[in-house]
Amino acid sequence: MRGGGMSGARDDARPRRVAVAAVCDIANYGDQLFPLIAAHRLAPLGIAVEAVAPGAAHRLRPGALTPRSLDWLLAGGEMLDGVLIGGGNIVYNLRADYLARSGARDSWLGQGLHTGLWLGAALAAAIRDIPFGFNAPGLPYPFSGATARDVLRPVLQAADCCAFRDAASARLAEAAGVAVQQVPDTAIEIARMWPRDGLAPAAEAEGQPYAALHLRLAGEPEAHLAAVAALLDGFCTGQGLRPLLIAIGDDLGDGAAARRLAAAMTVPARVLGGDRSLQAVAAAIAGARIYLGGSLHGYVTAAAYGVPGLVVTAQPLRKFAGFLDWMERPADLATDWAAACARAVPLLAGGRVVVPDRIWQALDAHWAAVAAMLEAPQRRRAERAAMLRALTLRAVSRQGGGGLEWLMAGWHPPSARARTA
Numbered sequence: 001m002r003g004g005g006m007s008g009a010r011d012d013a014r015p016r017r018v019a020v021a022a023v024c025d026i027a028n029y030g031d032q033l034f035p036l037i038a039a040h041r042l043a044p045l046g047i048a049v050e051a052v053a054p055g056a057a058h059r060l061r062p063g064a065l066t067p068r069s070l071d072w073l074l075a076g077g078e079m080l081d082g083v084l085i086g087g088g089n090i091v092y093n094l095r096a097d098y099l100a101r102s103g104a105r106d107s108w109l110g111q112g113l114h115t116g117l118w119l120g121a122a123l124a125a126a127i128r129d130i131p132f133g134f135n136a137p138g139l140p141y142p143f144s145g146a147t148a149r150d151v152l153r154p155v156l157q158a159a160d161c162c163a164f165r166d167a168a169s170a171r172l173a174e175a176a177g178v179a180v181q182q183v184p185d186t187a188i189e190i191a192r193m194w195p196r197d198g199l200a201p202a203a204e205a206e207g208q209p210y211a212a213l214h215l216r217l218a219g220e221p222e223a224h225l226a227a228v229a230a231l232l233d234g235f236c237t238g239q240g241l242r243p244l245l246i247a248i249g250d251d252l253g254d255g256a257a258a259r260r261l262a263a264a265m266t267v268p269a270r271v272l273g274g275d276r277s278l279q280a281v282a283a284a285i286a287g288a289r290i291y292l293g294g295s296l297h298g299y300v301t302a303a304a305y306g307v308p309g310l311v312v313t314a315q316p317l318r319k320f321a322g323f324l325d326w327m328e329r330p331a332d333l334a335t336d337w338a339a340a341c342a343r344a345v346p347l348l349a350g351g352r353v354v355v356p357d358r359i360w361q362a363l364d365a366h367w368a369a370v371a372a373m374l375e376a377p378q379r380r381r382a383e384r385a386a387m388l389r390a391l392t393l394r395a396v397s398r399q400g401g402g403g404l405e406w407l408m409a410g411w412h413p414p415s416a417r418a419r420t421a
Contacts, residue, residue: 016047016081016374020135021121022088023114024067025053025060027274028249029281030297032064033187034087036278038135039065040193041186041367047374050080054117059251062277070117073124082374083125086137087165087186089319091118091173093143094151122155123391126384131373133161136183136366138319139169143176152176154390158383160373163366166322183366184326184359187297190282191304199283202244204270210242211235211344212285212302214293216249217257228337229264235341236267239289239348243269246284248295250274290348292340296320303327306352312340328356 020035035051042049053067060066068076073083085091092115118137125132134156143152156162156178163183164170173180202210213232217225236243245262247255255274262269272284282301285291291302291309296319302309311320311333324330334340373379 014079016045017050017079018042018047018082018084018370018374019050019052019068019073019080019121019124020084021052021070021073021117022086023053023090023117024051024064025055025058026249027059027061027251029061029278030187030248030295030300031088032061032278033190033297034135035065035067036063037186037189037193038084040189042370045371047081052083052121054114054120061274061281063279070120070124074120074127080128080130081377082130082370083121083132084135084161084370085118085121085132086135089138089140089317090114091134091137091139091164091169092116093141094119094147119151119155119391122158122387126158126388129377129381129384131160131377131380131384133159133370133373134163134180135161135370136163136165136186137169138165138322139172140318142172148176150394151391153178154383154387156180158380158387160376160380161366161369163369166318167325168318168322181366181369183362185296185300185323186363186366187300188304188326188355188359189363190301191286194279194282196286196305199279199286201287202272202280202284204244204272204284205242205287206270208242209240209289210244210287211239212244212246212288212291212293212298212307213261214246214248214254214291214295214298215257215261216252216254216294217260225260225264229261229266231337231341232261233265233267235344239345241289243267244272244284244288245269246272246281246293246298247274247276248281248293248298254295290344292344296323299323299332303353303355306354308347308350308353310334310340310344310347312337326356326359327353329353 020038022034023031024035035049039049051065051067052070052073054070056069058067122132153176156176162180164173164180165183165185167182170180170182232243245258247258258271262271285298285301285307286305288307291298291307292312294313299309299311314335316333320333324332334343
């Protein structure tokens with residue numbers, strides 16, 4: 001018998017299912033790839049995937065898996081056999097609501113649910129008594145000493161797979177005193193999931209050679225947009241390329257940025273909007289002569305299909321350097337568009353990009369570890385129980401003397417909860 005569901009037991013005749021928790025409710029190309037990649041990898045083993053997102057509302061690109069909510073994962077009675085957390089830059093340190101900090105609090109995204117997705121998914125696995133693992137997410141910010149000790153450590157100790165996508169994330173995780181593995185961002189397997197020969201060419205290119213371009217604005221003045229437009233006009237004209245502007249993250253403003261950039265350019269530019277499918281985005285990047293943009297997963301997709309590219313960002317976050325290190329191409333980062341346009345010329349002459357073998361080896365080992373996790377659900381049962389005790393004790397003790405009230409809140413009828421609120 002294998003473990004599963006709410007009771008820890010399963011009928012071997014039932015197909016196995018794994019929940020993949022990611023921020024896949026946002027209309028962002030990369031985040032919606034992770035459940036699909038997991039489904040592609042696990043399908044040959046007879047394992048189906050349920051995507052899980054923080055909330056019940058979602059904005060999906062065509063081709064994405066429709067996610068369940070974290071509430072469903074925590075309280076639902078449907079049987080599952082395991083939980084994977086990630087990918088994406090989602091293991092936040094719980095000290096801030098990063099969406100609110102970026103101005104998204106008043107949006108449909110809600111009140112900080114995304115910050116705690118990883119912890120909620122781990123708790124759901126422990127409640128259900130099923131194994132869970134980290135599916136190469138990023139850990140973007142350090143944890144405080146107390147939170148690392150009291151929260152992150154028991155979670156990592158209870159996880160069957162502790163894979164993080166770059167060296168910086170691994171170092172921050174290991175500050176909790178638990179060894180972890182480094183596994184590259186799983187989206188690099190997109191060309192194995194969707195081979196180039198099976199993708200329809202980007203209609204927007206109209207059969208002409210083109211550059212796949214992505215611009216993410218962060219409140220820059222109109223003069224910045226005009227300067228980028230002039231630089232890209234010069235680059236595309238000089239290289240004989242049509243500009244194809246790709247909206248990779250519509251909920252991050254990419255569609256509006258692409259339309260504004262197209263209007264500012266003198267070279268006729270086409271826009272691949274946020275309503276286009278995940279496969280259409282992949283095809284547009286796969287068919288380009290070069291990719292230039294501020295999206296990590298735009299660059300990851302380009303690398304997967306052998307297309308030369310540059311990450312263009314004034315904020316060189318750990319996630320960019322981490323993937324470039326896996327690719328053994330640390331120079332594929334430009335801090336502004338002037339540098340990007342200058343460096344893109346020799347890149348075009350350099351031929352196709354080759355993904356290093358060590359990436360495939362690390363990913364093969366990771367998915368083998370996931371399969372092994374599902375074959376031995378009892379292996380970390382004691383650690384999952386210890387995690388539940390530790391996190392419950394911490395939650396109760398931090399209620400300012402109201403621990404019993406917090407503990408019993410879920411058992412009060414709605415009218416009683418309203419009176420005590």
